[in-house]
Amino acid sequence: MSKCDSCIIKEFNSLKSLTRDELMRVSACKTGKVYRKGQVIFEEGETLNGVYCVRDGVCKLTKLSENGKDQVVKLVVKGGLLGKRSLVSDQKTNLSAVALNDMEMCFIPKAEIMKDLSKNPKFTMDVLKEMAEDLKEADESLVNMAQKSVKARTAEILLYIHDHFGTDTEGFLSIVLSREDYASIVGTATESAIRILSQFKKDGLISTSGKRIKIEDSNGLKWIE
Amino acid sequence: MSKCDSCIIKEFNSLKSLTRDELMRVSACKTGKVYRKGQVIFEEGETLNGVYCVRDGVCKLTKLSENGKDQVVKLVVKGGLLGKRSLVSDQKTNLSAVALNDMEMCFIPKAEIMKDLSKNPKFTMDVLKEMAEDLKEADESLVNMAQKSVKARTAEILLYIHDHFGTDTEGFLSIVLSREDYASIVGTATESAIRILSQFKKDGLISTSGKRIKIEDSNGLKWIE
DNA sequence: ATGATTACCTGACAAATATCATATTCTAAA
DNA sequence: TTTAGAATATGATATTTGTCAGGTAATCAT
DSSP states (O other): OOOGGGGGGGSSSGGSSSSSHHHHHHHOOOOOEETTTEEEETTTTTTEEEEOOOOOOOEEEEOOOOOOOOEEEEEEETOESSSSSHHTTTTTOSSSSEEESEEEEEEEHHHHHHHEEEEEEEEHHHHHEEEEHHHHHHHHHHHHHHHHHHHHHHHHHHHHHHHHOOOTTTBBBSSSSOOHHHHHTTTOOHHHHHHHHHHHTTTTTTTETTTEESOOHHHHHOOOO | OOOOOGGGGGSSGGGGGGGGGHHHHHHOOOEEEOOTTTOOEEEEEEEOOOEEEEEESSSSEEEEOSSSSSEEEEEOTTTTTEEEHHHHTSSSSEEEEEESSSSEHHHHHHHHHHHHHHHHHHHHHHHHHHHHHHHHHHHHHHHHHHHHHHHHHEEEEEHHHHHHHHHHOTTTBBOOOOOHHHHHHTTTHHHHHHHHHHHHHTTEEEEETTTEEEEOOOHHHEEEE
């Protein structure tokens, strides 16, 4: 397995603020893990004893609602760190993580990271900043969820995925989700998500090929209300 | 104005992790501010150059939705710190703060707090923990917003206010909100909020006296879906 | 290749919620 | 105290969204 200090992934998260020495220590005790599409990485309520650094693939963070449905709270791709909140607050995790395609991750034990958190202020500050960003995003999601129609939320997640995670060489969204996942992100019934995506297709806003979606008229999507 | 190190309020927030010396410094540069009911403390997009510590009163943190309606993201009472996220991330604030009744606050300039953040790891860790808690709460709100009915959300906010902020001597919720505020919290039209609260009253779940609300059957409210 | 399973799609209807209109009650300022 | 303006209340109706029911198409393990 590659060493952390030479790992390009770390540039995308707060691990970049660790010193070379600290990275060597982290590297020495990390373990690599591979998850298959659909596999559960951890489940709501579990005690995590470390953080996961995503090297490749995509996963969804979900939370079970009282009505028994999963709600997707966040999508995490290469460079993301899973388990930060749980680590910091020293609580069981409030979210589940499920791989959306085959994933490659590094697992860093809690003790090692906590050592750095207590000794490297720059690193702590960086984690703080990442958390602040998550919080801001969560506020935005909350407002969208509360104030926008399902159709508008669906249009928005398509644009979000496009802008944040990009497209493949053919122009299709590089993150491929099931209709059920879309429903679970925008917080609606699967049938509704299907209907809305079909409508978007009819209206020429998107096109599809299998499960893949291509945005044809991003401006049109922006004006959905 | 009282000194921070003898201020009981600090026990409720991360300032408690500051040393006596640090508190003296903070105390020396803080300024007291008073806000009237309805007054804007700060507005979305402003650059905050410090944090606000709530000594008395209640305020709402809101965010303007694209449809022009305000969404209440959080209620903050005595002991709360406003402006943390903005301070940490060094960005303009993403939320507005409006006093719900007359308020007394202390304003602590950014420079002073940042000094402590960079030098007192226990304090930084505490801020980190508070932020982690906010994030967890935001995730929960998101799921509720996405998956529960307006009626259930309304029941929930009543119980939340009861459990978190308590009641006055007569048993009425100690935080008094307009129907419009309730609507803005649960993310619905004002008329819908009014209707639902009226229904709750008819069903004997709550009773009212002017704008004040008393929970009569908290168990009944819990089972609303 | 084939059957079984899962994902996707669509229609019909029911339920929840928004919107508009209008009336009533409360409240704060003159 | 009076009174204009705001907040609360309620009805009628339109719109959005969910649910159930029945399909077809894609995918997977044998």
